[in-house]
Amino acid sequence: MCPRTHKAELNKFGIFELCSYLSIYLSIYLSIYLSMFISISICSYQSIYLSVFISIYVSQYVHIYLSIYLSIYLSIYLSECFHTYLSIYLSIMFISIYISQYVHIYHLSIYLSIYLSIYLSIYLSKSVHICLFQCVHIYLSIYLSIYLSIYLSIYLSQGSLNSDARCQFIRPIPVADLCHK
Known part of the structure; x- marks a missing residue:
């Protein structure tokens, strides 16, 4: 699922x-x-834009999973700083979509799948928030958006992974591991 599979790019x-x-880091x-x-x-915008511009240069030739992995950690740290819906929404939307669109500009389905999973995860996290604590709510919304992004982008994109690699790639991330971060 790299943008191009030239030998020179694989050596890099x-x-x-x-x-x-x-x-x-x-x-x-x-x-x-x-x-x-x-x-x-001010910080919610500046930290997001700084992290996008820093990470987008080095994420050009890297796998889509790494850009989603980057957005997980940025979302967790921004959410712990602000404890609001706005930080979760902005960090996932501006980082995950923008990096994924830049890395896989030819795959429109990845953009659409991440876009759909963001709104689905925000809708689900608002309903779950009534019953759960705030920490669980933050990690659950991040978990849902990332898992749905990976799952939908594999099955809707025109990637060249075989079925065995797909099964290994979409293993769910345990929520307990994220909460003990």
Whole structure:
């Protein structure tokens, strides 16, 4: 499911994988650092845009799963800073959709599947929020959106994964592991 499978780009995969992990750490650090010194309304936009511009450069040749993985951690850290619906909505929408659209610009179905799963997860998390605590609500909404994004993007995109790789790729992430972060 890489954008192109040229040999030159596959040789660069190790470098881009290392850079992507560094961008995950750097974008999370910038988000938390900005949230300490700037007001919430300004910080929510600046930390999201900084993390998008930092991570989007190194995510060009990386797998779609890595960009969704990046949006999970940014969503969790932004949600813990702000504890609002706005941070979950903005972090998932601006990071997950924008990176996925940039990485897989030829796959319209990935854009549509992530777009649908965002609205479905927000709708479900609002109804679940009445019965559950706030921590569980935040992680559940992130879990639902990411799992649906991965699941729908595999089966709706025109990727070249075989059926065995698909079965290994869509294993659900345990919610307990996310809550003990």
